Amino acid sequence: MIRPDLSLPIPETITSAHFIGIGGSGMSGLAKMFLDAGIRVSGSDRADSDSLRALAAAGATVHVGHDAAHLGDADTVIHTGAIWPENPEFVTAKHRGLHVIHRSQALHWLIGGRRLVSVAGAHGKTSSTGMLVTALQALGADPSFVNGGVIEQLGVSSGTGADALFVIEADESDGTFLLYDTSIALITNVDPDHLDFFGSEQAFYDAFVRFGDAASEAVVISSDDPGAQRVRAGLSHRTVITFGRAADADLRIDDIVTTGGASATLIYGGESARMQLAVPGAHNAINAGGIVAVLLTLGYGLTAAVRAVEGFAGTVRRLELHGEARGVHVYDDYSHHPTEVRAALEAMRGVAGSGRLIAIQQPHTYSRTQHMFREFAAVLEELADHTVMLDVYGAREDPVPGVTGELVSGAFADQANVHYVPDWQEAADYTARIAREGDCVVTLGCGNVYQIIPQVLDSLRRPVED
Template sequence: MSTPELSYAGVPLREPVHFIGIGGVGMSGVARVMVARGVRVSGSDAKELPVMRELETQGAHIEVGYAEEHLGEAGTVVAGSAIRADNPELMAAREAEVPVLHRSQALAALMGGDRVVTVAGTHGKTTTTSMITVLLKGIGLDPSFAIGAAVPALGVNAASGTDDIFVAEADESDGSFLNYAPKIAVVTNVEADHLDYYGTADAVFQAFDDFAALLPADGLLVVCADDDGAAALAERVAARGRTRVLRYGAADKAELRLLGTVEEPSVRIGEQEFPLRLAVPGRHNQLNALAALGVALELGVNAEDALGALAAFQGAARRFELKGEERGVRVYDDYAHHPTEVRAALSAARSVAGEHRLHVLFQPHLFSRTREFAQEFAESLKLADTAVVLDIYPAREDPIEGVTSELITAHLGSMPSQPGRPALDALLRTAEAGDVVLTVGAGDVTAYGQQILDALRAGAHG
């Protein structure tokens, strides 16, 4: 049967909608919203994941493994950028001329006539999207949302709400953030990244210009005035005069002005100044909070109510997430995988560590990114007292000759560092009560947090 209320680019989505790679955080989020709205959903993934069983209990039909027969009677297929062209289900869909949508296109179809808030940026997207959603729910609204990580305060990373607001993280890594039609667009920062897709920094900057151009005449671009790339984007958009621009940050041009110290921040809105109280550390999170505040104000939320709701935000999964504490050593985990993100995560960790030491376990993500930013990663890691650099997590890439983690450690100079996985024991031997251990990266380095806590509990550090 057709689903006329769901369409992309004027073409209705037909049921059942089949998700190839349904276990991924982004794919499962879109599937979750579809199931909640009564759409018949099926899906598959290479291995069984907990979220697949959750979706099954909600009515989705899920298979483990990829096979042509799993496609069934699918009327529409959804696949993300990670799905290879030779995937048997994708090949079968194309042969049968079943419409194939990117995950972002399926998400855009769900947005319908909602007031859409999309959050883009080289980094900070997940935290900012989470802050906006938690803020809106904190003042009694019920938005739909799709976020790139689970948020403890929300219980899930995506849900269908009852209000006409849809908040979504907009991923620029593959250009798919251009598939949305936002009413409010946030840009946290604009830097060269994902050059494996874009090729040049100029192409990255042009993509963000194209993203801002998606806004209607009565839309709003909320942009960080403290980031050079984002500030330049704001200037270009403002010069065209087609869309309103709201800047936030400590810069003079910011209409939402960040004041005070990192320890005691405040925000000026017009002629009024309000304290900014957050449960998450770091200047970058203060900026993210101002972005969320800007969105809330545009949606008609009272400033004091918005700031009160932001104070309750406890973070998102893998965004400076406290994994636990053993023998006085606190272990945090962060998804940072770009030099600027790593620097922000380490700055936050340094503020938490205080006079104690900061030990970092860093896993580079992608061979191409390591090649492009080896020196910048090293400079960021120098904020730590000790740094362990693991082997590169390849994700979707094949190895590049001559590109290893040692490209980073070679720039660390006299700082204690060690490439490779056996370095875990060395880190444990140096960690003492009061110290902070931070696992950093977008790969499987996150698993080390629990291993470190288990080892500390067993007394392996001594």
């Protein structure tokens, strides 16, 4: 992993940009916006993907695998923190003296001087960003946007709009959300994570305080989340709008119903409006409250804002239905923190109804698994009827001895509620054997766990063994 060096100068002009790791959801969206701006784009990634093919069709030069020759005539090289320092393209670009900048700096350059809404938080920021973008479009606006995931009804994670408004998902994991010149800051919640970068919980909270206070117009922040309350206490900003279930919230969310798509009543300034979402889960009703508060700050009325968020159809890899076989519905969710897993499973309870809920969990990163394995086990055992535990997806980290999926499964109080299966085909076959008509299966994790879904569906379609 490469820690972003935000002190490096950002070039005034970029004519030809090369993206290392161009296939990721955030990087591919950014690359497409560079193409929209008339900039020559090339890039590489370790594996082929739909994103690479779409960028190639749009005019980018893309490569599978990393090689110094792929740099071509690029004057600027853009990278994520997920690449290794030995990456040959990164090393060669540094040796040649090219501008080498982090993706957040490239986004900062692209935003320019436009009015910026930055959506930050430990959880829910991708869905919230997608909800804000689609709501603004429903209200007749045409913002530019960069999200961390594909917005379901748009089929893209980024877009170039005609308005002077820009909406982004601002990533706190490496501190880069502090780089942007934010006008309106939305803080969904603050749950300490990424302590390998921040070093301490206090440093994590302090970063969110700086993020909020730097906003030039307003801060919109949860009234309910304990971490957000701690950040709120540290803010010195003159304009802070709170949202949530708390009685003293500026925008109050009441009477949440989670059967099917979530619904709630939103109350602001003596006015109220009933909201019916297409997406499930109390967490999405809370997310919608935050978006309505942002829309109010932008000058829209309560009823118009509520109607606008109702059209949001979700984001890819957020409680996404992938298929059904033998009466068993199979979903995928990006959840990779105990708080997110809780929100996803609570939402799935409203979807599953009387059916059972079977979770297929892939722990993400060795450091998070080592730090939070007990919390993962507790929430999975509480909310899933059964858990199929895979091995850890290491991402950018080297393996840690003893830190495997078995560490999480071993923390279950009742071992009958969990089955550790490191082999994916065995895990798919096991899931199919225990699932019955009316059940819901959901894969959980931000690694490649969604790739097991075709195996699960295939196993479900095979005749049941006695």
